Amino acid sequence: MARIHARSTLAALAALAVGAALAATGCTAGAASSSDRAASAGEAGPSSHASRDDSAGSAPVQQKAPESGKEKGDGQDGPSDNAGQRPPWCTTGALSVSLRPGQPAAGNRYGTLVLTNSSGTSCRTQGWPGLQLTRGDGEAIPTKVVRDHSDPSRPLTLAAGAQASARLHWTVVPGEGDPADGKCPEPAKLRVIPPDQRTSKTASWKLGTVCGAGEIDVLPLRTS
Incomplete structure (x- = not known):
C-alpha cells in the first residue's frame, strides 16, 4: 500500500510539473504574440509619422541652407525669395x-x-x-x-x-x-x-x- 501511495504521489507531482510547464509555455507564447502585434502596429505608425516629419522638416532645412554661405557667396545679404533669380522680362x-x-x-x-x-x-x-x-x-x-x-x-x-x-x-x-x-x-x-x-x-x-x-x-x- 505504501508503494502504491508513493507511486500515486509521484504521478501527481509529475502531472503538476507538466501542467506548470505547459502553463509557463503558454504565457510565454502569448507574450511573444502580443509583442509582435505591438511591434507591427508600432512600425506602421512611427514610419508614417516619420515620413510626415521628414516632409515637414524639409522646409526648415531649406530655410537654413543660406547659412552655409552658398547664397551669401553670390552677393546676397541673406535668405531671399528672389535670391539667385534673374530680373523679369521687360514688359x-x-x-x-x-x-x-x-x-x-x-x-x-x-x-x-x-x-x-x-x-x-x-x-x-x-x-x-x-x-x-x-x-x-x-x-x-x-x-x-x-x-x-x-x-x-x-x-x-x-x-x-x-x-x-x-x-x-x-x-x-x-x-x-x-x-x-x-x-x-x-x-x-x-x-x-x-x-x-x-x-x-x-x-x-x-x-x-x-x-x-x-x-x-x-x-x-x-x-x-
Missing part, C-alpha cells in the same frame, strides 16, 4: 520708346530705336523688336523687318532708367514693290513691340520716307 508697359535720327548716306537712311526702362525696378530683354510703320491715323504701312545678325544677340539687364537701343537701316531709293510713281510712303508713327511681348508702344516717326517696300534692317538690342 511693354515697363518701357518707353523713342527714335533718334542717324547719319544719312547716299540712298540710305539710319535711325536708332531707344527703349527706356521707365519702371522702378530692373528688367531684362534680348533680341529684336517688332516694328510696324503707320500713317497719322494709325493705318498700317507695308513693313518688313529684316533681322541683322552681324551683331550677335545678347541678354541685357536694364536698371530703372537704363536704355537699350537698336540701329535701323532702310533705303529712300524707289525700287521693286514701291509705288509706280516713285513716291514712297512717309510714315508718321512707328509701333514697337519689345522682344517677347505681344503689345506695342508708339513713337513718332520723323525720319522721312521709307522705300524698298517698307524693308527695315534691324540690329539686335544693345545697351546704350
Whole structure:
C-alpha cells in the first residue's frame, strides 16, 4: 500500500510539473504574440509619422541652407525669395520708346530705336523688336523687318532708367514693290513691340520716307 501511495504521489507531482510547464509555455507564447502585434502596429505608425516629419522638416532645412554661405557667396545679404533669380522680362508697359535720327548716306537712311526702362525696378530683354510703320491715323504701312545678325544677340539687364537701343537701316531709293510713281510712303508713327511681348508702344516717326517696300534692317538690342 505504501508503494502504491508513493507511486500515486509521484504521478501527481509529475502531472503538476507538466501542467506548470505547459502553463509557463503558454504565457510565454502569448507574450511573444502580443509583442509582435505591438511591434507591427508600432512600425506602421512611427514610419508614417516619420515620413510626415521628414516632409515637414524639409522646409526648415531649406530655410537654413543660406547659412552655409552658398547664397551669401553670390552677393546676397541673406535668405531671399528672389535670391539667385534673374530680373523679369521687360514688359511693354515697363518701357518707353523713342527714335533718334542717324547719319544719312547716299540712298540710305539710319535711325536708332531707344527703349527706356521707365519702371522702378530692373528688367531684362534680348533680341529684336517688332516694328510696324503707320500713317497719322494709325493705318498700317507695308513693313518688313529684316533681322541683322552681324551683331550677335545678347541678354541685357536694364536698371530703372537704363536704355537699350537698336540701329535701323532702310533705303529712300524707289525700287521693286514701291509705288509706280516713285513716291514712297512717309510714315508718321512707328509701333514697337519689345522682344517677347505681344503689345506695342508708339513713337513718332520723323525720319522721312521709307522705300524698298517698307524693308527695315534691324540690329539686335544693345545697351546704350
